[in-house]
Amino acid sequence: MVDFKGLARLFMKKDGTSELDVVYPIKSECQAEMPKTRFKLRAGKTLSARRWYTAFSQDGHLDIEKVLRRIQRGGVHPAIKGVVWEFLLGCFDPNSTFEDRIQLREQRRHQYRTWKAECQKMVPVIGSGRFITAPIINDDRQMIEDSSSDSNLQDDNGVMATSLVDSSLDHGRHVSNAVSEKKVIQWKLNLHQIGLDVVRTDRALVFYESEANQAKLWDILAVYAWVDNDIGYVQAGMSDICSPMVILLENEADAFWCFEHAMRRLRENFRCSTSSVGVQAQLSALSQIIKVIDPKLHQHLEDLDGGEYLFAFRMLMVLFRREFSFVDSLYLWELMWAMEYNPNIFSLYEEPRDAAENIVAPKLNEKLLNQYGKFERKNVTTGRTDQHSALAVFLVASVLETKNKRLLKEAKGLDDVVKIMSDITGNLDAKKACKKALKIHKKYLSKQVAQTGLVCTTVQ
The missing domain is CATH 1.10.8 (Helicase, Ruva Protein; domain 3)
Structure with a gap:
């Protein structure tokens, strides 16, 4: 039996903050140049080793709803981060046994x-x-x-x-x-x-x-x-x-x-070709989102010849790895994956491609909806399936909205846009950024519903 309590104690100080400098140590000569780490383990919010262990039934079925709720509140404890990620990414089905x-x-x-x-x-x-x-x-x-x-x-x-x-x-x-x-x-x-x-x-x-x-x-x-x-x-x-x-x-x-x-x-x-890079689809989605929720900012960026949003290329390609400290980027990823979680992910990944395309999603009900992450739940109930509009795209949108005033006032060219956006390195709070991204997502979907007449899926 794994000593989860013992593992937890390895990473906790007496005041409850994390010993993350011990878990993911940084070379002494590099410490000054690294972004500041904001993430802290929070009792009652972070998914602890004990909470993780008790989320399994006797034969190994995982209560994914309980786990997602905890991760979305405070991330994952370092002692169990790897095994939790395997579930978040669909490596294992929560309904499987040990x-x-x-x-x-x-x-x-x-x-x-x-x-x-x-x-x-x-x-x-x-x-x-x-x-x-x-x-x-x-x-x-x-x-x-x-x-x-x-x-x-x-x-x-x-x-x-x-x-x-x-x-x-x-x-x-x-x-x-x-x-x-x-x-x-x-x-x-x-x-x-x-x-x-x-x-x-x-x-x-x-x-x-x-x-x-x-x-x-x-x-x-x-x-x-x-x-x-x-x-x-x-x-x-x-x-x-x-x-x-x-x-x-x-x-x-x-x-x-x-x-x-x-x-x-x-x-x-x-996916690259001689004429395009795959991430351009997400950049196009970002452009559409800003155009809908903040047309004034979108027009300003258009006037600066930045309407293709190439300044956000790196953020989307490596999921903000360069904008956050190593610890905070891990925290951001697990928040995103928990919020995007879809209970059908394992079936879709493990079935042969032709079989997966024919998988019929079960009828929605409140119990099933609770097994979706916050972000994906909203997509499901509004009938959205556009994979280019991933949470990462709305995270970039949230950063742009945070820098709205500076961009409108100070950006006179694309170099200014890049400089203003680069100022976020080490200054972003992962949880706040995700919360703002969810608000923008909700606002965007409501405007889309108003414009297109998209009907929400009925919860049965």
Whole structure:
């Protein structure tokens, strides 16, 4: 039996505030430049280890309504953050039993090991505790001659063993008859970029002083890039999304699946083409929201040639990771995921694509509605299903509304808009921002109903 009370005590001072500097320590030389952490554990509000444990029935069914209510009030205690995230992201069904989840977890770990073994056959450095930071092949699919230089592979001695990189490059052709050579080449071309991003990701945290931890992040991203045929790896923030999962979940396969489920929500943001970036759909949604709720501000931004809202690109791509401290960004994410929670999420994720499209949502009633997060509940009752209007979009809208007066008065060009928006770094309160986002969401939906005559779903 896990000692949840003991875990809780590890992270609590006598005054009830959090020892988060112990949980997620920052390098001493980086502390001055990091955004201030505002999040504190609050008794009676934060989901504690004890509350989490008692939310399960004897056979393992989770009272998700109780859990969501607590998270939306005060976030999740560090002792249980990783396992709670697995439910918030749809890795596990709250209606499953302990035994169901043990079996599913083992199936997923086996699947991850299989995928990782495929990758190791092509590039044996994967799983070695080291990682690549320079190209191993060029665009012509030729082995780079100086691939054994110490800039390619990070290890204890700064030297790469040539045997850890597949010099023939032929293994990749035969992993599967169905795998195209083009896919193998593109994947290998991405590996060094993943390594460069890993070195830059959360580098202020003591956790990533360990090369083994950096290699774990690289392995997960490399395997994900291999199995996601449509998206692969995109430099614009995948490592920022994956990093917390690596820190919170000790088992590498569990961290992979948590990241994989997070990407199911976010992957369209990373879909790129020669003419567009996926996040543009959310930027367009943001533009429409501001146009509806604050036409004066929207017009002002239009006049400044900022109507495409590209200044919000980074906020949406990495979910405010750069605007908040590490601790506060975790708090913000779990608030968002709890507010966006849909009890059908597990079925939609786990069923085959064609079967998932045919899943019929159960008739709404008060009991079922309480299993939705605050944000998603409003969408359901008003019939909204637009995934581009995620809570993150309304969070950006809430920031714009907070800076409304300054933007209207001081912004004479796009550079001014960027400067004013950058001032929020370290100064945002995650819970207040979410509350304001919910108010804007409600206001936007009411105006949409008035304009389009959208009829609310009847609760039966």
